[in-house]
Amino acid sequence: MGWHIEGTYFENCNCDSICPCATSGLTAPADYERCQVELAFHVDTGEINGIQVGGLTVCLIGDAPQQMSDGGWKIGVLMDAAASPEQAEALGSVFGGQAGGPMAGLAPLIGEMVGMESHEINYSDDGRRHRIQVGDAVNVDVEDFVSPLDPTELGVRVSGIGFPADTLAAGTGTTATVDVFGMEWDNAGKNSFSAPFAWAA
Template identity: 25%
Template sequence: MASTASSDKSDRIATRSKISAKLDNPMRRKATPTDWAINGELILNCSCTVFCPCVVSLGAHPPTEGHCHAWMGIIIDDGHFEGEDLSGLNVGLLVDIPGRMGEGNWKVAAYVDDRASGKAYNGILQIFSGQAGGTTGLFTKLVSEIIGAERAPVVIERDGTKRRIIIENKIRGEIEMVTGKNNEEPVIVKNTKYWMGPDIIVAKGNKSRIRDYGRVWDFDGRSAEICPINWRGERKFSYDKNLKKIVQR
């Protein structure tokens, strides 16, 4: 379990604390190599009507609807930030991308597990803003506006082939793996160069919605993904303007 469970109340940050009070404006952020790691699973559901074209195009192909609206959930099975334990915590993201993923201008809101200590909370915000460098360092280039960050009860459930996320009445979703010819095994896109991880399990949204920050989105039946993650502070990705895709350096 994370060290957050035993932290006292003085180490906690009030719900709805805004990221602007903790981090620089996105246009001024720079990725700085930091000692952090997250091992676990990322789940997401987006507005694409077929499986996410970003996985194989590395963000170069436009979303099926011309834009990408999505929620993401991150289960941290094991992790740390500068010596602070992050294990057992969950993170939710609201993501609003106006066009191709690799071209940036993302607007993002973060929901950090309300069990997190102050150090864990700030560390998670640095990781998911890109400021901590490494795997998520490309967010300093892709995210143009952080519309908010707050503590919340972020519940993520693993239930066989299904995954569920509940963040109060703001984000509620259930996704399910798509099975292949062998009905006992999911369809997996393997050995990719996708920034999230090389192996992506194809899924679809069952019931899914966002109701926060003025967004009213529904993703029932839309594209979804489940990705085992092994992220580190030293791994670096960037957007290659010539190749028009996200690459690892």
């Protein structure tokens, strides 16, 4: 049985601006010695092996070497407490890469899955500002860049990315704290990307 999910996503990492890892297909090094990143995915609609998963959110927390293509990533998964055990298992298989799809291509780079925890997750996205609160573990608020020189006010976009979508809106974190799975950082003022996403396998 196949699966498909659609929704919105955003991420925030400790690169200064327009993360070179994402824009180079992981061939360029991050701005600092370690890449510290959180990625939030809100599923608006979706079905995984017959299980409906719309309305649920998953947050991935990652710590990787400066050259991300070297592998050895540490990844933790924060699952929406609103998910039933069946929904959590289904979403875990997609975001862990076992069900195929975009995450399967990254799975060989993961050296350690540090755990999965269930938390109440509050996610909001107004198209320009994106926020996630995961208990006391994650508090991230990012805003897309809009150039004062751009009369369209559409915002800065980077295309040809591929993962998790082809075109990402670039921005910056206004609040960006993480303290979970032994990983702790504050990425306020650092890079963010956001986009609608649609995955299937």
